[in-house]
Amino acid sequence: MKINTNNKVSPENTVCPGPVDLWSPNRRGFMQAGMGGFLSLFFAEWLGTTSRANAQDTPKNVRPKSCILLWMNGGPSHLETFDPKPGTATGGSTTAIKTRVPGMEIAMGFPQVAEVADKLAILRGMTSKEGNHQRAQYLMHTGYAPNPTIVHPSLGAWVNEELGVTSADLPNFVSISGPSLGAGFLGVQYAPFVIQNPNQSPQNIAYARNVTAERFGMRQNGLNFLEQGFQNETQDAKVKGHREVYSKAVRMMHSPRLKAFDVKEEPMAIQQAYGNTNFGKGCLMARRLIESGVRFVEVVQDGWDTHKDNFNRTTKLLSGVDPAMATLIKDLSERNLLDSTLVIWMGEFGRTPRINANEGRDHYPQAWNVALAGGGVRPGVYGATNETGEKVVDKPIMVPDLFATVATLLGMKPDKTFVSPIGRPISITEKGKAIPELIGG
Numbered sequence: 001m002k003i004n005t006n007n008k009v010s011p012e013n014t015v016c017p018g019p020v021d022l023w024s025p026n027r028r029g030f031m032q033a034g035m036g037g038f039l040s041l042f043f044a045e046w047l048g049t050t051s052r053a054n055a056q057d058t059p060k061n062v063r064p065k066s067c068i069l070l071w072m073n074g075g076p077s078h079l080e081t082f083d084p085k086p087g088t089a090t091g092g093s094t095t096a097i098k099t100r101v102p103g104m105e106i107a108m109g110f111p112q113v114a115e116v117a118d119k120l121a122i123l124r125g126m127t128s129k130e131g132n133h134q135r136a137q138y139l140m141h142t143g144y145a146p147n148p149t150i151v152h153p154s155l156g157a158w159v160n161e162e163l164g165v166t167s168a169d170l171p172n173f174v175s176i177s178g179p180s181l182g183a184g185f186l187g188v189q190y191a192p193f194v195i196q197n198p199n200q201s202p203q204n205i206a207y208a209r210n211v212t213a214e215r216f217g218m219r220q221n222g223l224n225f226l227e228q229g230f231q232n233e234t235q236d237a238k239v240k241g242h243r244e245v246y247s248k249a250v251r252m253m254h255s256p257r258l259k260a261f262d263v264k265e266e267p268m269a270i271q272q273a274y275g276n277t278n279f280g281k282g283c284l285m286a287r288r289l290i291e292s293g294v295r296f297v298e299v300v301q302d303g304w305d306t307h308k309d310n311f312n313r314t315t316k317l318l319s320g321v322d323p324a325m326a327t328l329i330k331d332l333s334e335r336n337l338l339d340s341t342l343v344i345w346m347g348e349f350g351r352t353p354r355i356n357a358n359e360g361r362d363h364y365p366q367a368w369n370v371a372l373a374g375g376g377v378r379p380g381v382y383g384a385t386n387e388t389g390e391k392v393v394d395k396p397i398m399v400p401d402l403f404a405t406v407a408t409l410l411g412m413k414p415d416k417t418f419v420s421p422i423g424r425p426i427s428i429t430e431k432g433k434a435i436p437e438l439i440g441g
Contacts, residue, residue: 064163065340065375065410066295068286069155070325071180072347074304075136077361078369079353079389080314082106082122090353090388093311104381109318112326118379119329119338121372121438125383125392128349128399131363133305136348141181143403143429150185150420155406157183157190158428159296162412164190169255170294171248176282177300185420187241189248192298198281201261205253220250237421260292261285273327277320283328290332290341304347308358329373342375342409353389367392370402375409378438400432408434 084107085091096105099117106114106122113120130136135146142152153161156173160183164172171193173180183190195202207216231239252258259265263284274280282299289297301321306313325345332338350368351361367385383395404414407428414432417425 064295065342066163066290067155067159067297067342067344067375067406067410068283068290068328069180069296069298070283070321070328070343070345071178071298071300072304072321072345073137073300073302074133074306075347075349075351075363075368076304076317077306077310077314077351078124078367078385079351079361080107080109080310080318082110082369082371083124083385083389084108085353085387085389088388090355090390092355094314101379107318109315110322110326112322113329116326116329116333116373119333119373121377121379122381123370123372123383123397123402123438124381124385125394125396126350126368126370126399126402127392127396128365131349131365133348133363136363136365138181139399140346140348142184143400143432150422150424150426151182152426153184153186153190154181154192155403156180156192156296156298157186158407158412159410160190161186162416163295163410165293165295167251168248168293169251170257170260170289170292171252172295174286174289174294174296175298175300176285177278177302178298180298180300185426186418187237187244189241189244191245193252195261195282195285198263198278198285198299201258202252205258257292260288260294263288270327270331273323273331275320275323275327277324279320280324280327283324287328287331287335287337290337291335306351307356307360307362310351310355310360332374338374339376340374342377342406343373344406345371345373366390370397372406372409372438376439377409378440382435382438397435398432400430401435402432403429404432404434405438408439 079085079091080094084094084096084105086095095108097108097111097114098105099114101117104117104122106117128136128139130139130145138144138146138152141154143155144152156175160173173190173192174195175192176195176198178192178196179194180192182188182192207213227239227243231243263271263281266284266288271281271284274284279299279301286297286299301317303313303317329338329343332341332343349363349365352364354361356362367389383397384393385391386393407414412428414429414434415427417427420426
C-alpha cells in the first residue's frame with residue numbers, strides 16, 4: 001500500500017523543475033516514521049471493519065458528484081489537441097478532423113474522442129502566468145500559485161474533504177501512475193492513495209506472516225493506547241491525521257470492494273477498448289473506483305514536455321490517450337455515471353505556437369486548452385485563440401475561474417473558507433467565479 005503524504009509532483013514526472021520547494025519536512029519526517037510502522041504492523045484505531053463494507057453506499061436515487069482528472073504531465077500542445085491550426089505557419093503537420101458536433105474540429109490524434117465530442121466542453125481560452133513546470137503543476141492542482149508561507153490542498157484533497165465519506169472502506173482520493181499533489185494544510189488524512197502500476201492491485205493487504213486476526217487486533221489495541229496518550233498530551237492536529245490514515249488503511253484491508261482495483265475482472269473486450277497501456281488501464285481502474293464510491297481519481301499520462309520532436313511524440317501519446325479517454329466517457333455514460341462524474345482533461349500549460357529548431361514546442365502559459373465532460377457541464381466550445389494560436393481573443397479563462405466552475409459542477413462552494421494552521425482563511429479558489437455558460441448542460 002502506498003499513501004502519498006507529500007505535496008510535490010514526483011521528480012521523475014518533472015522535466016524542468018523550478019526553484020520552489022513543495023516539501024513539508026516536518027510532516028514528511030513524521031509520516032515516514034509512521035509508514036515504517038505501518039509496513040510491519042498495519043495499525044489503526046480499531047478493527048471490526050467489515051461491517052462498514054457498505055459505507056460508501058448512497059441513498060436510493062441520490063448519487064454524490066465525483067471527479068476523474070486525466071492529467072497530461074508536462075504540458076500538452078493545444079495545437080495538437082483541441083485547438084488545431086492546420087495550414088498556418090504555427091500549425092505544423094497537424095491536421096484537424098471533424099467531430100460529432102457540426103462545426104467543431106479537433107486535432108487528428110483524437111479520432112475516437114471526436115465520436116464523443118457531443119459530451120465535451122472544450123475550453124480554448126485558458127491562460128495563466130506560470131510557465132515553469134513545478135509552479136504550473138502546483139497552480140493547476142490547487143488553484144493557487146505557490147506561496148512559501150503555506151501549502152495549499154490539491155483539488156482531489158478538497159473533494160475528499162468536502163464530498164468524501166469519512167468511514168469509507170476505500171480511499172476517497174486515488175492517484176494512478178502519480179502521485180498527485182497532497183492535501184496541504186487540510187492534513188494527511190485527505191491526501192491521495194497512490195497506485196503506481198494500474199496493472200497491479202494494492203500491495204501489502206494481507207496480514208504479515210504468522211499474524212492472525214486476533215493477534216493483529218491486540219497489536220492495534222496496544223498501539224491505539226499509546227497513540228491516544230500522545231494525542232491527548234500534544235493536541236497536535238498531525239497526530240489526529242496520522243491516526244485517521246491508518247484507520248482508513250485497515251478498513252481498506254478488510255473491504256470487499258478491493259476488487260475495484262483489479263481491472264482484470266473486466267471483460268476482455270472492455271479492457272481492449274481502453275487500450276493496452278498504463279494510461280488505458282488507469283482510466284479503466286478509475287471507472288471501476290468511481291462506480292464503487294470513490295470520489296476523486298487522478299490518472300497521469302507523462303511525457304508531454306515536447307521540446308524536441310513534438311509531432312511524433314504527440315502522435316504516440318495520443319494513440320494511448322484517445323481510446324482510453326473516449327471509452328471512459330462512453331463507459332460512464334452507458335452506466336449512467338456520466339451525469340454525476342466530471343471528467344477533466346488538462347495539463348499545466350500549453351506549448352508555443354512557434355516551432356523551435358528541434359521540431360519541438362516550448363512552454364506556453366499564455367494560451368492553451370482544457371476539456372471537460374459530464375458532471376453537468378454544458379457541451380460546446382468556449383473561448384478562442386487567434387489564427388496562430390498565440391493569444392486568447394475570446395472569453396479568456398483564468399485558473400481560479402476554472403476551479404470555481406469545477407467546484408460548482410461538483411456541488412461544492414468555491415468561496416467556502418477553511419482556516420490554515422497559522423490562522424489564515426483560505427477558500428477553494430482564489431477569488432474565482434464560476435462560468436455560467438459552462439454550467440447546466
